[in-house]
Amino acid sequence: QVQLVESGGGLVQTGGSLKLSCAASGRTFSSYGMGWFRQAPGQEREFVAAISWSGGDTYYADSVKGRFTISGDNARNAGNLQMNSLKPEDTAVYYCAANILGNGYYSPWAYDNWGQGTQVTVSS
DSSP: OOEEEEEOOEEEETTOOEEEEEEEESSOOOOSEEEEEEEOTTSOOEEEEEEETTTTOEEEOTTTTTTEEEEEEGGGTEEEEEEOSOOGGGOEEEEEEEEOSSSOTTSGGGEESOOOOEEEEEEO
16 A cells, blocks of 8 residues: 655744645555644644645635645645644644545545654743
């Protein structure tokens, strides 16, 4: 099973920045795009951002629009999530995954090959 691996998480103060990276472990695979989700303790996993390999369209949750930027490399099934102006409410485990349907970019059911997650903690 090919899996995506996240890196770049850590502890940062309010207003700081972090850059998360996601890369495929093992053989390459086909997908329609990449997405980032996050899950805080006691909460459901929520959509953060996604990118479509076809045309490079990007999608963002309202809560991160203007602060986070997603980028990706289709050939390597890799991507980054640049997070600026971080807030305490951004604290969560962040996951990347591959979009396998070509639609439903905001929904976790459209994704597979989930990574193990990377912890992001924003202190106030």
